[in-house]
Amino acid sequence: MKKYGKVLSVGAVAAAVLLGSSTAAYAGRDMKSTIEGSYTEFHSNGDKFYNCDTDYDLFTAYVDYSYIRKDGSVQKGKHYNPGGRGECATFDHDFGEGRPVQFRSCVDVPIGIDPCDRWREGIA
Structure with a gap:
């Protein structure tokens, strides 16, 4: 019986340490947007936009974005891809x-x- 009690005690202490030391889980969400001639990915890890020009049409692909800061102000912008067909850029x-x-x-x-995709x- 003593061994069983010690195993339970050790298990309870280990569980308490693991649960007590955990932090709140962070879960960003990645997303994609595409339209003929432009492909964009948002990566939450690093807050990056990847934009690719997907057509040989002599037009420039870009990503249009909007973000509401914690203070309520709005940050809007456009990132134009400097490359041509098949070229990707990171912002x-x-x-x-x-x-x-x-x-x-x-x-x-x-x-x-x-022409733009719907807002993602x-x-x-």
Whole structure:
């Protein structure tokens, strides 16, 4: 009986240490957006946008994004891919952890309205 009691005590202490030392789980959410000519991924680990130009059409692919900061102010922007067909570019950010990041893939058309995917939402 003594061995059984010691095993239970050791097991209870180990469980308490493991549970007591755990931190809140962080779970960002990656997301993708695509439209003919532009492909974008948002990676929550590092808060990065990856944008690729997918068509040989002489138009520029870009990512359009919007982010609400913790203080309520809005950060908006566009990152234009400097490469041509098949080229990808990375754009780094430092968004607040757990904050939603809205973005979409677009193609810059000099004359007319830029075609864009619908807004997607990742979590930083």
